[in-house]
Amino acid sequence: MDLLIRDIDPILVKQLDEQAEKRSCSRQELLKGLLTTWCADGVQSAQIARLERQLEANTLHLKRSATELEVLSKLFREVMHDD
Numbered sequence: 001m002d003l004l005i006r007d008i009d010p011i012l013v014k015q016l017d018e019q020a021e022k023r024s025c026s027r028q029e030l031l032k033g034l035l036t037t038w039c040a041d042g043v044q045s046a047q048i049a050r051l052e053r054q055l056e057a058n059t060l061h062l063k064r065s066a067t068e069l070e071v072l073s074k075l076f077r078e079v080m081h082d083d
């Protein structure tokens with residue numbers, strides 16, 4: 001798919017061309033690589049945020065489970081001592 005971007009400052013275009021030359025690639029290849037990396041970083045950031053939310057939920061669940069296990073352990077100890 002092609003992408004056309006209009007009204008880019010000539011100074012910016014010159015800087016892009018200089019960067020492309022340093023990397024021994026065309027302006028198009030440079031921009032394609034930059035856009036690809038930028039998009040991949042966005043996807044990765046979204047995945048990281050989703051995983052962090054899941055981790056928080058799991059941590060909360062584990063804390064609740066630990067509390068319930070403590071209550072059950074206390075009850076079992078009480079039952080065992082009543083015998």
